[in-house]
Amino acid sequence: MKRFLLPENGRFYKANLHSHSTVSDGTLTPAEMKALYKARGYSVLACTDHELMVPHHDLTDPDFLMLTGFELGFDEGWRSDFLSAKVCDLCLLALDPENDIQPCYHRTKYIDPKKRAWVKFDENEPDFEREYNADCINEAIRICREKGFFVTWNHPHWSLERWEQYTRYTGMHAMEICNTSSYVDGYDEYNGPIYDEQLRKGKRIFVIGTDDNHNRRDPNSRMWDSFGAFTVIRAPALTYKDIANALLSGHFYASQGPEIRSLWLDENDVLHVSCSPADKLVCTVNRRRCMSRYGENGQPATEVTFELLPADEWFRITVIDEHGLKADTNAYWVDETLFAVTEKESIRGI
Numbered sequence: 001m002k003r004f005l006l007p008e009n010g011r012f013y014k015a016n017l018h019s020h021s022t023v024s025d026g027t028l029t030p031a032e033m034k035a036l037y038k039a040r041g042y043s044v045l046a047c048t049d050h051e052l053m054v055p056h057h058d059l060t061d062p063d064f065l066m067l068t069g070f071e072l073g074f075d076e077g078w079r080s081d082f083l084s085a086k087v088c089d090l091c092l093l094a095l096d097p098e099n100d101i102q103p104c105y106h107r108t109k110y111i112d113p114k115k116r117a118w119v120k121f122d123e124n125e126p127d128f129e130r131e132y133n134a135d136c137i138n139e140a141i142r143i144c145r146e147k148g149f150f151v152t153w154n155h156p157h158w159s160l161e162r163w164e165q166y167t168r169y170t171g172m173h174a175m176e177i178c179n180t181s182s183y184v185d186g187y188d189e190y191n192g193p194i195y196d197e198q199l200r201k202g203k204r205i206f207v208i209g210t211d212d213n214h215n216r217r218d219p220n221s222r223m224w225d226s227f228g229a230f231t232v233i234r235a236p237a238l239t240y241k242d243i244a245n246a247l248l249s250g251h252f253y254a255s256q257g258p259e260i261r262s263l264w265l266d267e268n269d270v271l272h273v274s275c276s277p278a279d280k281l282v283c284t285v286n287r288r289r290c291m292s293r294y295g296e297n298g299q300p301a302t303e304v305t306f307e308l309l310p311a312d313e314w315f316r317i318t319v320i321d322e323h324g325l326k327a328d329t330n331a332y333w334v335d336e337t338l339f340a341v342t343e344k345e346s347i348r349g350i
Helices: 030-039 113-118 134-146 180-184 192-200 240-249 339-348
Strands: 002-004 011-016 044-047 065-075 087-094 149-153 174-179 206-210 230-235 252-255 260-266 270-278 280-285 291-294 301-307 314-320 326-329
Touching (some): 030 044, 087 134, 149 240
Parallel strands (some): 044 065
Antiparallel strands (some): 002 260, 252 326, 260 270
16 A cells, blocks of 8 residues: 555646746746746746736646746835845745735835736725734735635745744745745755754645746856756646645645655555655654665665654655755655554544
8 A cells, every 4th residue: 555645646847936027126027937947847937026916827828837926025124224134025826817816915015106006906905014023924824825825935044034933933835945046145045954943843834946036147157046946746737726736735845956756655654755866865854863865886866765653743855966956845744644643543533
């Protein structure tokens, strides 16, 4: 008996779920962004422009899907000293293509007045006043979820956020484990340890990889902020509904390059991982019992196993290739996945 953590059936679709176009402060139009990413093998793109939710369904075709979304920012001091201010940025992805009403809207603040006509909002809703504190941010997350959005938390290192703040955030679906734009700018924006902090606080959230690209620099330089991190989504088909359902179900992984091809548990709670050639794989759990597997004798690792125990609480896999690039699964919780636990709960009628 096998329990697939990444679905056995369907296709893998490469996605960038955080990007900026000329709608806000990017240098490429949405159409130019689509062409750029489609040429590099991507199938999904979300233009999450700052404070402006503008659908681009006209750019969707049978081989490429445009998701509707935007980035919502909470700034300490509202940029009176932006270089020192803490920031919490959230990306909101509409789970229904017909959902074009921007949540948490304010009629006079946060948006360039010249661009207000570009977005729709609910005129019956009061203005949403933003403050940089966990209560206000959590209220925004709650509202956005209720209104049908997939909520991600972005680039904590770039944001100068501290653990005592971000561990109070609740309700997000996912966080960025890697953000290309911040990474190339010099920030340690591989956020595996921060993800573990959230998990150890009991937050059952996913991870995504994104570019957060603005494309302001030379595309032939290492400062180019496209194609550095991405999310690979397993779905039955490239439709808005299927991709949205896969996001909600956690049927995806984040990557800087390596591929995770299959992930499943056998009836003895041994985890089987199949991946592209890797130098090292790590299984992180919520105890001092992490495990690693290496390529040996000049041969890469492509098929490995890890024995899991009920006391591990949760587990996640990191695949590291010969260049140090990583791919990360979502965390999986023992009480939802392990046969030894779920069968016992089923017998008890829990």
